[in-house]
Amino acid sequence: MAVNFNGGFTIGGEKHPLTSDEIRFLLTILRSCKFQGDELENLMVIVMKLQEEYKEVLKKEKQTK
Numbered sequence: 001m002a003v004n005f006n007g008g009f010t011i012g013g014e015k016h017p018l019t020s021d022e023i024r025f026l027l028t029i030l031r032s033c034k035f036q037g038d039e040l041e042n043l044m045v046i047v048m049k050l051q052e053e054y055k056e057v058l059k060k061e062k063q064t065k
Contacts, residue, residue, distance in 0.1 A: 020061055023054040 018026075029051055035043050 018053075018057065020054055020058045023050055023057060026050060034043070 027047065030043065030047055030050075
């Protein structure tokens with residue numbers, strides 16, 4: 001598992017710590033939470049990155065099946 005101790009988990013590259021199901025689960029949780037004010041901008045950035053990462057992971061998973 002790739003861990004970046006300067007800011008959290010590294011979610012990219014060849015070896016990926018999350019599956020597409022796990023990323024989809026995180027996106028579902030984020031969608032159901034209530035965020036306000038300044039949190040919304042950060043939430044949008046995170047959601048957009050997770051969506052892009054989901055597409056890449058899903059593509060890699062389909063290639064390996």
